Amino acid sequence: MNLDWSESQELLRKTARDFFARESPPAKVKQLEKTPARQDPDLWRKIASLGWLGLPFPEKYGGANGSFLDLVALLEEMGRAAIVSPFLSSVVLSGDLLLKAGSDAQKERLLPAIANGSAIVAVALCESDASYAPDDVQLTANLSSPLEGEELSKREPSALRGEGASVPPWRLSGTKLFVLDGLSADHFIVAARTKPGKGPAGISLFVVDATSPSITRAPLASFGGEAQAEVRFDNVIVPDDALLGPLHKGWPLVRAYLRRGALAMCAQMVGGAQQALDMTVAYAKQRIQFGRPIGSFQAIQHKCADMATDVDTARYLTYYAAWKQDAKQQNALEISQAKAWLSDAYRRVAREAQQIHAGIAYVDDHDLQLYFRRAKAGEVLFGDADFHLREVASLLKL
Amino acid sequence: MDFAYSKQERRFQKELHDFLTKEVPTDIKSRMLGQIESESGQAFQRDFIKKLIEKKWMAVSWPKEYGGQAKPAIEQLLYAWELSYFHVSPGQTGMSVVGPTLIHFGTEEQKQTFLPMIARGEVTFCLGYTEPNAGSDLASLQTRADRDGDDWVINGQKIFTSGADRSDYCWLAARTDQSVPKHKGISMFLVDMKTPGISVQPLITLAGYRTNITYWDNVRVPASRLVGEVNRGWYYAAAALDFERIALFPWGRLEYEFDELVRYCKGTMRGGKPLSKHPEVRKRVAALSIEMSAMKLLAVRAAWMIGRNRIPNYEASMLKMFATEFQQRLSNAGMQIAGLFGLLPDGAPHAALDGLINYRYRYAVMPTFGGGSSELMRNIIAQRGLGLPR
Numbered sequence: 001m002n003l004d005w006s007e008s009q010e011l012l013r014k015t016a017r018d019f020f021a022r023e024s025p026p027a028k029v030k031q032l033e034k035t036p037a038r039q040d041p042d043l044w045r046k047i048a049s050l051g052w053l054g055l056p057f058p059e060k061y062g063g064a065n066g067s068f069l070d071l072v073a074l075l076e077e078m079g080r081a082a083i084v085s086p087f088l089s090s091v092v093l094s095g096d097l098l099l100k101a102g103s104d105a106q107k108e109r110l111l112p113a114i115a116n117g118s119a120i121v122a123v124a125l126c127e128s129d130a131s132y133a134p135d136d137v138q139l140t141a142n143l144s145s146p147l148e149g150e151e152l153s154k155r156e157p158s159a160l161r162g163e164g165a166s167v168p169p170w171r172l173s174g175t176k177l178f179v180l181d182g183l184s185a186d187h188f189i190v191a192a193r194t195k196p197g198k199g200p201a202g203i204s205l206f207v208v209d210a211t212s213p214s215i216t217r218a219p220l221a222s223f224g225g226e227a228q229a230e231v232r233f234d235n236v237i238v239p240d241d242a243l244l245g246p247l248h249k250g251w252p253l254v255r256a257y258l259r260r261g262a263l264a265m266c267a268q269m270v271g272g273a274q275q276a277l278d279m280t281v282a283y284a285k286q287r288i289q290f291g292r293p294i295g296s297f298q299a300i301q302h303k304c305a306d307m308a309t310d311v312d313t314a315r316y317l318t319y320y321a322a323w324k325q326d327a328k329q330q331n332a333l334e335i336s337q338a339k340a341w342l343s344d345a346y347r348r349v350a351r352e353a354q355q356i357h358a359g360i361a362y363v364d365d366h367d368l369q370l371y372f373r374r375a376k377a378g379e380v381l382f383g384d385a386d387f388h389l390r391e392v393a394s395l396l397k398l
Numbered sequence: 399m400d401f402a403y404s405k406q407e408r409r410f411q412k413e414l415h416d417f418l419t420k421e422v423p424t425d426i427k428s429r430m431l432g433q434i435e436s437e438s439g440q441a442f443q444r445d446f447i448k449k450l451i452e453k454k455w456m457a458v459s460w461p462k463e464y465g466g467q468a469k470p471a472i473e474q475l476l477y478a479w480e481l482s483y484f485h486v487s488p489g490q491t492g493m494s495v496v497g498p499t500l501i502h503f504g505t506e507e508q509k510q511t512f513l514p515m516i517a518r519g520e521v522t523f524c525l526g527y528t529e530p531n532a533g534s535d536l537a538s539l540q541t542r543a544d545r546d547g548d549d550w551v552i553n554g555q556k557i558f559t560s561g562a563d564r565s566d567y568c569w570l571a572a573r574t575d576q577s578v579p580k581h582k583g584i585s586m587f588l589v590d591m592k593t594p595g596i597s598v599q600p601l602i603t604l605a606g607y608r609t610n611i612t613y614w615d616n617v618r619v620p621a622s623r624l625v626g627e628v629n630r631g632w633y634y635a636a637a638a639l640d641f642e643r644i645a646l647f648p649w650g651r652l653e654y655e656f657d658e659l660v661r662y663c664k665g666t667m668r669g670g671k672p673l674s675k676h677p678e679v680r681k682r683v684a685a686l687s688i689e690m691s692a693m694k695l696l697a698v699r700a701a702w703m704i705g706r707n708r709i710p711n712y713e714a715s716m717l718k719m720f721a722t723e724f725q726q727r728l729s730n731a732g733m734q735i736a737g738l739f740g741l742l743p744d745g746a747p748h749a750a751l752d753g754l755i756n757y758r759y760r761y762a763v764m765p766t767f768g769g770g771s772s773e774l775m776r777n778i779i780a781q782r783g784l785g786l787p788r
């Protein structure tokens with residue numbers, strides 16, 4: 001048993017905290033939120049130069065071979081600074097999907113590019129239901145011959161469809177919603193129906209060039225601050241080697257993606273909740289009313305004690321799930337427990353923080369609002385409390 | 399970071415678990431009887447201590463020279479957890495409060511006299527802290543001890559002196575100096591309950607078990623039974639509370655209650671399907687499982703800190719507060735799920751889980767104020783933990 005961070009993780013935490021405080025202070029974050037793509041190439045380059053964009057990848061892809069807890073250490077600081085970046089989409093999630101399911105060619109092409117910051121990859125999953133359920137995936141991928149005059153590059157025969165057969169390309173049609181970092185992405189990993197119907201069977205993943213002229217994207221201005229987009233695929237032609245993972249059997253990969261996203265989100269939320277608590281305690285010590293600091297009022301102290309309890313419980317539920325991940329133990333239950341808890345806990349903490357700051361933090365440019373908004377977004381992203389309580393109930397075999 | 403138990407810790411836990419599974423009757427009724435609060439429970443505990451002594455599983459937290467096992471903090475936690483899961487509570491107050499305080503602060507003679515008896519489970523203690531006008535504000539207690547020759551003479555009244563009717567000794571706090579600020583004039587005494595002048599009156603609680611009012615009328619106690627030094631009692635009591643908070647809270651009982659509730663939900667039909675298939679029940683139970691995990695992690699953190707010689711002051715308070723409030727949510731969820739069947743107590747036909755749910759609902763009311771109320775715990779978290787001003 002050891003509940004301390006390792007020395008190198010402590011160093012990472014400290015470096016990250018200083019770096020984000022310097023390079024992405026709240027004022028800059030708020031400016032960035034007002035831009036459509038919500039991506040700061042300059043910040044991204046600097047993060048890349050620190051080597052963090054390859055943190056979880058093997059060395060041969062330009063990575064640092066980090067553990068999930070290393071990621072947690074970094075994500076927590078990102079959440080603390082409320083930064084906006086495609087780190088979660090590109091590095092933590094797309095990178096992992098490529099590592100898990102990518103062909104050698106796909107990995108060699110994309111992972112080093114993600115790691116050095118030259119490519120951003122985003123996952124396009126949700127559609128009209130935005131429910132994280134398989135039925136929501138209705139975007140179609142059909143096999144059909146090129147139309148006259150259409151060009152197709154890099155086609156390779158597919159073993160799937162028989163020796164020597166001419167392989168028609170895939171055509172993707174449909175609309176994705178809530179594509180995280182959808183405007184800044186250079187590539188999408190798209191969940192599509194390769195067999196019509198509902199349910200998990202018949203879903204496949206494709207890696208798609210985001211700059212294709214048949215793709216149109218528009219920002220969805222989430223009040224949470226994260227970069228959401230609507231992405232339309234209008235008969236987008238992709239070559240056969242764009243298939244990521246097994247044909248028709250992509251849903252287990254999506255499930256893994258959702259779990260990993262939920263856990264990474266938890267780490268960010270822990271950092272954000274801690275920051276909201278720290279800001280509140282500092283304010284309560286300094287704000288004088290009725291001739292004494294408001295932090296000396298028991299009503300305020302007890303709220304702070306409850307916030308601290310929410311933060312500490314959230315923190316250890318998250319660390320425990322992350323540790324299990326690194327120890328290669330089943331942790332679906334622990335992830336859902338952590339995300340269900342954090343979805344409510346961060347919101348409670350952020351709300352009480354607003355209550356204790358009262359008027360001053362209700363003013364638009366107060367930094368606390370970043371956390372109030374992040375808390376709500378974090379709550380619903382990758383499954384809210386209801387979603388994860390349902391998961392927990394099934395995993396407990398109720 | 400590493401949440402894994404060591405090989406030794408796992409082995410210890412498994413040995414305990416296997417032993418308890420074999421030795422403690424499994425049906426709920428007999429476990430209910432094992433509750434330390436009931437009469438038959440007391441008899442069960444006394445017998446069980448003999449088995450624990452045979453296994454060298456008494457006084458696990460004490461140093462070896464006092465007959466203890468000097469187990470590391472995590473193993474102490476596992477011990478408390480496993481035993482309380484099976485409703486075994488060895489030695490209770492003597493083991494958790496009196497013993498450790500004597501080890502740290504007692505005179506040599508007190509150590510020689512009491513520690514071996516406590517380690518063998520041969521002597522029982524009740525705690526005489528609370529008074530009608532001194533609850534949370536314990537330091538304002540008025541029971542007085544006046545020096546008379548070789549004796550102290552005790553006069554006053556205590557309330558909620560649990561076990562006073564069946565204990566050999568009372569661990570009593572009394573004022574030995576009226577002239578100094580309230581914290582500085584209190585001493586602790588080891589009072590033989592057979593001493594003339596003590597009278598005990600029962601108080602029956604919401605959960606049905608007994609506690610007491612005790613009256614102290616010119617009770618003569620030899621000076622050798624004043625613990626450690628005169629007027630240091632407040633500090634001893636504070637230290638004793640710290641000993642108690644980790645090792646002795648019966649965490650395992652909550653896990654047992656949760657497991658039984660799950661069993662009840664799976665095995666009880668409502669509207670043609672098991673309760674566990676009703677969406678609202680699933681959601682409730684899932685939410686409880688999370689709080690259970692959170693509670694365990696807070697307990698592990700506190701024990702781990704103790705093992706590292708870090709003092710868990712706000713962390714221990716957070717644990718106590720969270721666990722006792724969770725216990726209320728847990729027992730309330732049990733009552734809501736059981737519906738009308740939850741209204742029936744132990745012994746009534748049709749009682750849900752033989753009355754366990756009903757009993758726990760009544761029991762859970764107390765721990766959020768007994769042994770330091772949730773409000774005081776929040777004060778500690780805010781002031782010691784977060785540094786908010788008084």
Ligand SMILES: Cc1cc2nc3c(=O)[nH]c(=O)nc-3n(C[C@H](O)[C@H](O)[C@H](O)COP(=O)(O)OP(=O)(O)OC[C@H]3O[C@@H](n4cnc5c(N)ncnc54)[C@H](O)[C@@H]3O)c2cc1C
Nearest residue numbers: 525526527528533534535558559560609767768769771773
């Ligand atoms: C079944 C049972 C068994 C017990 N066994 C024992 C025993 O064996 N030995 C023993 O000595 N005692 C025992 N107690 C007493 C127990 O420890 C006290 O009940 C406890 O200390 C609280 O004191 P009180 O009940 O007088 O409440 P009070 O102190 O009067 O508190 C009333 C309310 O005021 C709040 N309050 C008090 N001070 C503050 C503050 N500073 N800030 C905010 N809120 C505050 C409390 O949180 C509580 O909500 C037992 C009690 C019960 C019910």
